[in-house]
Amino acid sequence: MAKSLENALQSEAVRLSVLKALVDNSFDSILITDATKAGKILYANKAFKRLTGYSQAEVVGKTPRILQGPATDKNVLDRLRKALSKGNSFEGRAINYKKNGSPFIMHWRVVPAKVGKEAKVWLAIQREGTAVE
Numbered sequence: 001m002a003k004s005l006e007n008a009l010q011s012e013a014v015r016l017s018v019l020k021a022l023v024d025n026s027f028d029s030i031l032i033t034d035a036t037k038a039g040k041i042l043y044a045n046k047a048f049k050r051l052t053g054y055s056q057a058e059v060v061g062k063t064p065r066i067l068q069g070p071a072t073d074k075n076v077l078d079r080l081r082k083a084l085s086k087g088n089s090f091e092g093r094a095i096n097y098k099k100n101g102s103p104f105i106m107h108w109r110v111v112p113a114k115v116g117k118e119a120k121v122w123l124a125i126q127r128e129g130t131a132v133e
Ligand SMILES: Cc1cc2nc3c(=O)[nH]c(=O)nc-3n(C[C@H](O)[C@H](O)[C@H](O)COP(=O)(O)O)c2cc1C
Pocket: 031, 032, 033, 039, 063, 064, 065, 067, 068, 072, 077, 078, 080, 081, 084, 094, 096, 106, 108, 110, 122, 123, 124, 126
């Protein structure tokens, strides 16, 4: 990290505030889930609402499966499930559905936030894709 940034981020409170500002204001949708098998949503930013129509209050406690439907490619979900079970990251595209039921191509990446070797939460960075794989 550049020395000047390292100096600015010395305090834990500042580090948290910087991360929160980035995540809250990202143009990309950001979802954070717990690290259990269920993968319950803990946080969704404003861009998630713009992308899917669901507010954070509507999705906290649910799982990202609310976005899936009949045309969602099960092979992509299998690949994701396997990656998560090994603690690996994932990137893929699949049909998802907005709150109003309209389908769109979700292009997303899922990464673990680890402390040591243990995934504490999962983070997803999501945007509308142009083509399924
Ligand atoms: C952080 C995170 C974000 C996810 N975001 C999406 C998503 O945007 N769209 C989607 O179809 N599945 C998403 N999922 C995947 C599902 O929650 C679930 O892991 C996937 O369907 C595989 O598990 P299953 O076969 O038990 O359903 C996400 C998972 C995690 C952990």
